[in-house]
Amino acid sequence: MTTLSDVAKKASVSKMTVSRVINHPQQVTPELRRIVEQAMEELDYHPNFVASALAHQRTNIVKLVILEDIDTTEPYYMNLLFGIANGLGKHHYALQLATDNDITTDGVDGYIITGERAKDVNWLDQLGKPFILFGENRFGYDFIDTDNKLGEQLATQYALDKNYQSVIFIGIDEKEAFEYSREAGYINTLQSHNLVPKIFRIQNHSSLAEELIINNWKQLAPNTCFICASDRIAIGVVRALKRKGANIPKDFGVIGFDGVLLNQISNPKITTVKQKFFELGDLLAKMILQKIKQDGAQQGEILIEPELVKSESTRN
Template sequence: MPTLNDVAKKANVSKMTVSRVINHPDQVTDELKLMVHAAMKELNYKPNVMAKALANNRTQIIKLLILEEMDYVEPYYMQLLVGIANELDKHSYGLQLVTKRNTKIGDSDGYIVCGMREADYEWLNTLDKPMVLFGENTHGYDFVDSNNQKSIERAVEYGVMLNYETIIFVGMDVAEPFARSREKGYRLAMARFGLEQQVVKLENRSRYAAIFIKENWTNFEPNTLFICASDRLALGISRELKERGGEIPEEFGIIGHDGVFLDQIAYPFLTTLKQSLDEMGVAAAQLVLNKVNAAGLPQENAIFETELKLGGTTRDPFV
């Protein structure tokens, strides 16, 4: 079996440098890390994770805590989890999925928390490990999120380019920063174009969006665009518009948000604002490990732009 000394010789560095690359990668240059990792790969050298943990007084475990109900979040968190797990694996870290009830069973080096709501922060403040949140917040926690405001602004701009006369925002009925930011993006863009603002807030389930269309069908004029705060809401809008005989996208347009899976099972496929969940998972893992290595000191938040993914629920921009 190859040894630490073998790796050092192959990389033409000292054993101490190899040890630092493995145990304290933040203390060495990227060039040295590349050299050592290349030697490790060539020799098929696997660091002793338990020895590394003992040497650093670490558990080599990060806990992922999902506070949102898991019965209707689709594969949203699965894509995020894959990104987190793959990145942690590169640093010889394991990922443990926990619930609020069993958060403190077993030790860990830090937490990544998803699906939190305002009522959760009093409890989150009791956790004494480095923590990163998936989702913007106003409590000073480091976080990873999409640029929610700019995302919806982009949707409004696209709707204006497509000459929709009426643009309605279908938001989520939750008093959370991401929801407020998406609504703010709509309002700012509509004000910039001098357009009348129409906002409705619903529980994030497709059936409530469908009921909204059904109960207000006679109020919707052709050439209306619905910009939705989630693909789930957009699905309900699309389904009921078709039920009522509305022509999509000729008379009515729909833009969703997330682009995880639901946009692909809708017919026609949804135009949506796709989040980079894999990359966001990687960023969350990197951020929490940076905090662990920095003894919990604050890090820079990671904010990602969404991609406007065109489907069949908006007009062809080239026609």
């Protein structure tokens, strides 16, 4: 059976160097890594990652905890999952899924948690294993998220650039950091142009967005663009405008937020702020593994710049 020593001899390096290439490839140069990996391939050497995990008293498992209902019409979780699984797989870690009633510290090395709310702070503080959050928070926890404020700044500025006279924000009725940031992006952009913000807040359902537009139709003048905190809200706005025979995008514009499927199945297709879910997932994996390696040391926060994807629901 080929051993670590055989690989080291074949590559003309020390056993420590081979170990670093296997367990901490970021600590060696690309050239040295290629030499060692080539020796491993030629000798048909396969590291025993299970034994390594046991030696470090680890399971090589990270659990993704989802603390909100997953609607089958919200496909962004699938993109996020693929990103996380890809990032963990690079380091021979497995991903488990859990809901809020299946959170145990047995058999896992750490957690990625999404959908947390202010009410979750108490049990998060007592979790006992390294964890990071997907989503902004104001409690000092490590997190990665889209730059929500920047996203709505881009959307609002684009609406103004397309000469919509009125720009209205329809937010998600949640007292959470991501929603505050999205509203702030809208408000700050309007105020920088000496314009007065107008905000509606509803639960994140397309039917409620449709109802909102219908009920306020008499107060909505043409030449208005709706900045929506989600594509689900945006698709409801589009439905209502079409019911009223409005011209989209000439008289009314609509901009969503998320950029995964719903913006594409709408007719007309929706201009949206696209979140980079696969990249976010990969970064979440990287951060939690770093935190596990550093025995729970603070990692900080990362905000990823979103992309404004222009489509048929706004003027060209």
